[in-house]
Amino acid sequence: MLGATSSVLAVDAAPNPWFSSSYVSDNWSTIVHLTGEHVRLTVLAVVLGAVIALPLALLARRSRYLAGPVLALSTLVYTIPSLAMFAFVAPFTGLSTTTVLVGLVLYSLVILVRNFLAGLQSVPEDVREAARGLGYGPARLFWQVELPLALPSFMAGLRIATVSTVALVTVGVIVGHGGLGQLITGGFNANFYRAEIVTGAVGCVLLALVADLVLAGVERSLTPWTRGRA
């Protein structure tokens, strides 16, 4: 490190390890608190996104005139950088978790609408026709026929939305509610303290992987008929 310079600054002389178990144990309560915020924001964003996305997808399926604008709008939202999104929301909701949540819901909504719609469109028309012929009403048709068939696409959407949201929460540091992202910028601002930065970064990745594994498990248990197929 800075081998060419003869005089060594105090900052360089101080140990700055990439990982420190004493940092983790000393700041355990902070880390747990921030992880809690991270998980809370992610779960809320994906659940709210799904609740809004499902009726939108059902509506968009009814006509191609609705599907077009949904695609266009979702592409537009998808293109807007997250920092700009939070900046647009902040004047209305201030430096609060609400600002972060609104932005996160918008992104998860966009991913979910597309995958929900693709899932619904993948249900063969013959199958729907047969179910109607058997006397299935619209609600029963959805719950017992369409939902199981569209489930792989739905779950794929939920997994992508969740993993993306876990990563996106970190940008919430701009309003002071970035979950584990607080550690990343916190360490950067605390004289580039690496142990804090790495703890935050590794925490985010672990959280995303765990969430993905959990959802994969849920998908597996919900779709027993796909098992055994290579």
Add this chain to the structure above:
Amino acid sequence: MDAGAGVSALGDAVVYLNDPFNWSRPGGIADLLGQHLEISGLAVAAAVVVAVPLGVLLGHTGRGGGFVIGLANVSRAVPTLALLTVFAVTPIGFGQTATTIALALFALPPVLTNTYVGFRGVDRDLVEASRAMGMNARQVVVKAELPAAAPLLMTGIRTAAVQVVATATLAALVAGGGLGELINLGFGQQDYGVVVAGAILVAALAVLTELVLAVLAWALTPGEKRLPWRRVRPARLEPVDLVAARVTDA
């Protein structure tokens, strides 16, 4: 905070953007925009130089599919902010160099994935026919496979470029420069006018990048011409691509 504050912030933003001095002064919008484009351009160029040959090689030979898809999936779980920060605390130090390296790394997976899938998906009959016509290995890649894979290749570069332009905004959080500085500065000064002005500029730049590159790809791609947002059958939505998808700068 209420709706009134939001509307007045929008008004302040318009006033801010209309002042020529805010554009031309040193460290103003023009300077930040130039910096933003320079960082983004360098990062995308570096990613293309590394990922395209690798993608062509893997796709042409049909090897390493698991590696490519694994890389794309894992990269989605790594927050951009984390990588931007990690490079800033290495001996590289914070600033434009660290930002460019981090952004180039994030541009790799979409370019690599799309190049790989593009070359992997070339009709085997087409390759056989080219060989039968006496083309050597290099000619098969350049004259037969490249034109067939070009649409996906361009999609990869476009995805990467939009992602990089969007992510370059986050560099401001770790003193890496670019238009995000405006948003960061606005939050620091509790001046929502500047915040929204920055947001408008950043969002416009991202959307513009998407449009310009889509038109460019449309003009450069041989064969059937259609813009990506004009689907032949608009009734059918594509699901978000399992492999290539990530929120622009997650």
